[in-house]
Amino acid sequence: MTDHVLKQAVEQIESTLSDSAKKPTIAGFFDEATYTITYVVSDPATSEAAIIDSVLDYRANSGRTSFASADKIIEYVNSNKLKVTWLLETHAHADHLSAAPYLQEKLGGKLAIGQQITHVQNVFGKLFNAGSDFQRDGSQFDHLFEDGHTFKVGSIPAISLHVPGHTPADMAYVIGDAVFLGDTMFMPDYGTARADFPGGDARQLYQSIRRLLKLPRETRLFMCHDYKAPGRDTYAWESTVGAQIDGNVHVHEGVSEDEFVAMRTARDATLDLPDLIMPSVQVNIRGGHLPEPEDNGVSYIKIPVNAV
Numbered sequence: 001m002t003d004h005v006l007k008q009a010v011e012q013i014e015s016t017l018s019d020s021a022k023k024p025t026i027a028g029f030f031d032e033a034t035y036t037i038t039y040v041v042s043d044p045a046t047s048e049a050a051i052i053d054s055v056l057d058y059r060a061n062s063g064r065t066s067f068a069s070a071d072k073i074i075e076y077v078n079s080n081k082l083k084v085t086w087l088l089e090t091h092a093h094a095d096h097l098s099a100a101p102y103l104q105e106k107l108g109g110k111l112a113i114g115q116q117i118t119h120v121q122n123v124f125g126k127l128f129n130a131g132s133d134f135q136r137d138g139s140q141f142d143h144l145f146e147d148g149h150t151f152k153v154g155s156i157p158a159i160s161l162h163v164p165g166h167t168p169a170d171m172a173y174v175i176g177d178a179v180f181l182g183d184t185m186f187m188p189d190y191g192t193a194r195a196d197f198p199g200g201d202a203r204q205l206y207q208s209i210r211r212l213l214k215l216p217r218e219t220r221l222f223m224c225h226d227y228k229a230p231g232r233d234t235y236a237w238e239s240t241v242g243a244q245i246d247g248n249v250h251v252h253e254g255v256s257e258d259e260f261v262a263m264r265t266a267r268d269a270t271l272d273l274p275d276l277i278m279p280s281v282q283v284n285i286r287g288g289h290l291p292e293p294e295d296n297g298v299s300y301i302k303i304p305v306n307a308v
């Protein structure tokens with residue numbers, strides 16, 4: 001069966017690669033507290049920009065949020081005179097809170113995530129016993145992407161790819177010749193994302209990754225996280241399809257689906273949950289908004305005891 005969406009992505013990337021004036025400018029901002037990279041992707045021709053996977057600083061011990069990471073993004077956007085049109089989330093992150101509402105208030109832009117967020121909202125809505133006022137229809141976001149939605153960042157064409165496996169809702173965004181991978185692959189020397197969260201599936205993750213690796217070898221790939229790797233002492237977040245095919249320690253060419261699933265399942269069994277999973281999920285399924293304040297005006301984060 002022909003994958004028409006992938007074919008369209010390949011054509012977009014090839015056309016961008018043949019004319020470097022059409023390439024987006026990409027700035028990565030690394031958050032060392034959560035190992036997350038936030039990207040500002042801008043079109044040099046129009047100065048329009050997308051912000052991908054922003055981070056709200058959060059102290060788990062005091063329940064305090066702060067904005068130093070988000071303010072760095074705002075400073076970059078303002079000093080480069082960019083106009084933000086999109087705030088993209090690759091998925092509902094389990095390791096950091098999104099700063100999208102704060103950035104939207106200051107900079108504008110439409111907040112978007114994958115359509116399957118409704119599934120994630122259902123699963124976690126149940127776990128956290130969210131009341132009936134918690135909408136599970138994705139309406140906290142301005143736009144829900146399906147596989148193959150096309151959009152633009154200024155004059156640069158973009159397309160969304162549904163890449164489930166880490167979560168059911170994971171999206172990758174192909175903007176010009178650059179792909180923002182979300183939690184699929186990490187740097188070649190580190191491997192791949194875990195697939196053991198509710199709704200995660202190692203087999204789906206393998207298939208999503210194989211699909212991404214059918215893109216042209218020169219395609220620029222931008223990771224959602226980096227944790228360094230044995231023998232590497234600096235953080236890194238940019239790779240290419242060719243480098244991943246040749247050298248990704250989990251999914252290089254020749255690794256079969258069954259081999260990958262066995263490796264991923266065994267490795268996931270050794271991983272602890274992320275420190276910020278409880279606050280992150282409760283906030284991120286609400287589009288980055290805190291749960292509704294109680295009658296004293298304070299928002300609360302719940303922790304289900306002995307339920308996970």
Ligand SMILES: [Fe+2]
Pocket residue numbers: 091092093094095166183
């Ligand atoms: Fe994630």
